[in-house]
Amino acid sequence: MKKSELKIIAQDLGADLFGIADIGKIKDEFFLDKKILEPMNRAICLGVRVSAAILNEIQDHPTRLYFHHYRSLNMFLDQLALRVSNIIQDKEFQAMPIPASQIVDWTKQTAHLSHKKIGHLAGLGWIGRNNLLVNKKLGSQFRLVTVLTNLDIEADKPVKGDCSECFECISVCPVGAIKENKADFRHLDCFEKLKEFQKKRFADQYICGICVKACGARQNSD
Numbered sequence: 397m398k399k400s401e402l403k404i405i406a407q408d409l410g411a412d413l414f415g416i417a418d419i420g421k422i423k424d425e426f427f428l429d430k431k432i433l434e435p436m437n438r439a440i441c442l443g444v445r446v447s448a449a450i451l452n453e454i455q456d457h458p459t460r461l462y463f464h465h466y467r468s469l470n471m472f473l474d475q476l477a478l479r480v481s482n483i484i485q486d487k488e489f490q491a492m493p494i495p496a497s498q499i500v501d502w503t504k505q506t507a508h509l510s511h512k513k514i515g516h517l518a519g520l521g522w523i524g525r526n527n528l529l530v531n532k533k534l535g536s537q538f539r540l541v542t543v544l545t546n547l548d549i550e551a552d553k554p555v556k557g558d559c560s561e562c563f564e565c566i567s568v569c570p571v572g573a574i575k576e577n578k579a580d581f582r583h584l585d586c587f588e589k590l591k592e593f594q595k596k597r598f599a600d601q602y603i604c605g606i607c608v609k610a611c612g613a614r615q616n617s618d
Contacts, residue, residue: 412538414442416551436545441514442476451612511541520555528611574607
């Protein structure tokens with residue numbers, strides 16, 4: 397199966413972003429069975445954009461509408477990954493869809509793998525000051541899912557972009573967790589705020605959306 401063929405299939409199924417990552421050197425980071433992973437050296441990264449209108453409703457905390465939209469996107473992405481996986485399996489290759497949002501270690505806030513790292517390796521964007529993947533067209537206004545496979549398909553190259561002179565996310569972060577140097581991002585401060593939002597029942601999950609709203613306005617207006 398050619399990459400161009402698979403990309404068309406994914407787009408027809410509703411993907412807004414598509415990329416292929418070489419994961420041969422990072423599989424040890426995954427919380428998955430090493431024996432099953434052994435033959436799988438490619439990751440198909442699929443993305444779906446977030447509704448800008450729903451994001452615009454967010455002011456200083458996540459909204460119930462954003463929470464519902466967030467869950468709907470994750471369910472759609474899981475179904476998208478399942479469909480793509482089945483198509484690959486029909487070609488007699490292995491495929492493993494990884495949930496869009498499933499935490500396996502709540503203390504460290506880690507999942508089976510990092511979708512944003514896969515997205516970076518797949519050429520879909522760079523890791524921004526907001527600690528999220530930033531796409532040149534969509535900013536951070538999208539969600540991702542991953543399909544691991546042993547399909548022999550050409551991998552994309554990571555992009556070398558950065559946030560440059562955009563600092564929109566820094567001023568809006570309610571706890572000042574985002575800094576000019578992305579290496580200084582304060583994970584624990586961010587997580588504590590997410591827990592506060594959840595405790596106040598703005599959302600029944602640890603989500604925010606404030607910096608996601610900020611990261612996209614400039615790209616979308618270009």
